[in-house]
Amino acid sequence: MRTVSAAETAPTTYPWAVDAEGLTVRAGRHLAVDGLDLTLGTGVHGLLGPNGAGKTTLMRALATVVKPAGGRLTLLGEPVGGRADLRRVRRGIGYLPKQFGFYPRFTVREFVEYLAWLKEMPKAEVPGATQRAIDRVGLTAKADARMKTLSGGMLRRAGIAQAIVNDPAVLLLDEPTVGLDPEQRLDFRELLRDVGVDSCVVVSTHLVEDVVAACSDVVLINEGRLVHQGTPNDLAAQGGDGDAGDSPAERGYSALLRKHRAGEGR
Numbered sequence: 154m155r156t157v158s159a160a161e162t163a164p165t166t167y168p169w170a171v172d173a174e175g176l177t178v179r180a181g182r183h184l185a186v187d188g189l190d191l192t193l194g195t196g197v198h199g200l201l202g203p204n205g206a207g208k209t210t211l212m213r214a215l216a217t218v219v220k221p222a223g224g225r226l227t228l229l230g231e232p233v234g235g236r237a238d239l240r241r242v243r244r245g246i247g248y249l250p251k252q253f254g255f256y257p258r259f260t261v262r263e264f265v266e267y268l269a270w271l272k273e274m275p276k277a278e279v280p281g282a283t284q285r286a287i288d289r290v291g292l293t294a295k296a297d298a299r300m301k302t303l304s305g306g307m308l309r310r311a312g313i314a315q316a317i318v319n320d321p322a323v324l325l326l327d328e329p330t331v332g333l334d335p336e337q338r339l340d341f342r343e344l345l346r347d348v349g350v351d352s353c354v355v356v357s358t359h360l361v362e363d364v365v366a367a368c369s370d371v372v373l374i375n376e377g378r379l380v381h382q383g384t385p386n387d388l389a390a391q392g393g394d395g396d397a398g399d400s401p402a403e404r405g406y407s408a409l410l411r412k413h414r415a416g417e418g419r
């Protein structure tokens with residue numbers, strides 16, 4: 154039987170899981186998110202953008218790792234920023250950073266359990282939730298292997314397991330498919346679709362094909378601003394024969410960036 158998480162039983166009185174208006178976020182001294190307007194609800198949102206677009210910085214703000222420098226950000230109905238108490242919001246978030254740390258001598262199970270504890274999950278739920286998360290990412294056979302013995306792709310799957318262990322209402326995955334083999338990427342897309350049925354999933358990636366296959370919504374940002382938001386079909390419809398790319402969606406991506414850069418005078 155599946156345990157119902159706190160995130161699921163919490164009243165959902167907010168229209169959007171993520172609601173940002175004029176959001177600015179600094180990365181060092183640089184304003185990496187620069188006046189972003191964005192609303193995200195239930196579903197799988199693919200976050201696309203060229204190197205340096207601000208994807209990682211945005212993800213860090215959504216994960217409440219970094220506070221906004223300005224504008225408004227509301228997560229799960231709670232305003233973030235200032236002196237807001239973020240504990241309730243954090244219990245509803247799962248986050249896989251691009252680079253994540255771990256104790257190499259921990260087993261996969263210990264690693265996931267430790268993160269479940271940090272997320273303040275009720276103690277009695279932790280073992281079952283940990284096993285379920287490990288099973289969902291296909292690491293059952295490695296549950297008791299030490300983290301330092303895992304391959305790159307397996308490590309990333311352990312990272313995904315800790316991100317989903319609390320059945321988060323908002324799941325943030327920063328380049329989660331790096332290192333996954335083709336079979337694992339297919340399984341991962343299925344997992345995303347599954348989690349996205351009743352949660353808000355945000356996946357940052359450079360792989361346009363992953364977005365087309367697994368996402369219900371595409372968010373394209375450039376220089377910290379929203380360039381386009383729509384379905385994968387909308388994205389594909391933006392491109393033409395003259396645009397760079399091997400697929401309609403890639404050509405749509407190139408066309409939108411080209412128009413955005415021209416509009417900004419670059």
Ligand SMILES: Nc1ncnc2c1ncn2[C@@H]1O[C@H](COP(=O)(O)OP(=O)(O)OP(=O)(O)O)[C@@H](O)[C@H]1O
Nearest residue numbers: 180181182183185203204205206207208209210211
């Ligand atoms: N610590 C920092 N100090 C100064 N500038 C930074 C810092 N971290 C990031 N930046 C700058 O902020 C901008 C956004 O970086 P960010 O990592 O959010 O982009 P990204 O879209 O995730 O890029 P990539 O696709 O290359 O991972 C870039 O111009 C980057 O150079």
